[in-house]
Amino acid sequence: MLNLLKIEFKKIIPYTTFWVIFGLVFALIPVVFYGIGQFELQGAPIDMKNTYRFPGVWNNLTYLASWFNLLIGMVIVILVCNEFSFKTFRQHVIDGQSKSDFVISKILLMVCMALFSTIYLLIIGALFGLATTDSNVSFTENIHFVGIYFIQALGYMSVALIIATLIRSTALSIIIFMLSILIESIIQAFVPGNIEKYFPMEIIANLTPNPLISNMMPDPSQLPPGAQIPPMFESIPLSTTVIVACVYILVIWGVTYFMLTKKDIK
Secondary structure, eight states, X not given: OHHHHHHHHHHHTTOHXXXXXXHHHHHHHHHHHHHHHTOOOTTSSOOGGGGTSTTHHHHHHXXXXXXXXXXXXXXXXXXXXXXXXXXXXXXXXXXXXXXXXXXXXXXXXXXXXXXXXXXXXXXXXXXXXXXXXXXXXXXXXXXXXXXXXXXXXXXXXXXXXXXXXXXXXXXXXXXXXXXXXXHHHHHHTTSOHHHHXXXXXXXXXXXXXXXXXXXXXOOGGGSOTTOOOOGGGOOOOHHHHHHHHHHHHHHHHHHHHHHHHHSOOO
């Protein structure tokens, strides 16, 4: 497996597009996050500086970073489509590499990218939190959102992997990947509400919940007898969302391998 990973790194180290997109993502996340905390809403009882403070910083930062996962997924689309466009996948198979090695190498690369992104967020969140939070607040409270972000990043990249493997055209694959959330939303309009919550992109996106909605969510114990949580606040428990997302990721990897074994290597 280490040899497969070394091959992947040899491909991306000289690839300028990879470093430009990845560098752009890593540069924009702390800049945008800092900018959000600088907003001042006159007359509103909201201190935007709380965006930086523990324990909220972990949910706030990972929710913001989740939007940049589309760019990270686009990197996977480009890398995978290049394998088919430049016929390197075909050459690897001719040289004795199996089709499963192709899938494993891409999975290892995605895990490394997701892990690197997660560590980066951990550092950024720690710096913002330590600089703005009182010492009596727990550093680790809500830090589980950082670990969940790792699964989310892997999920977006896995969706990108299967789209690129199926279509093999860089431009078309990027368009479909970027519009995947919209396409899924259109399909959701025709299915019952209790089913639409379990659609792949919906599940992956909900791994890092919107902190504004989470903060406004009423406490079920405080509701009057017989009252129900408003529909906009109804959601799948986060633990269930994590499990379903992991299942989707494994299924996507399996389907990707199945497609490669059935399609021509040209």
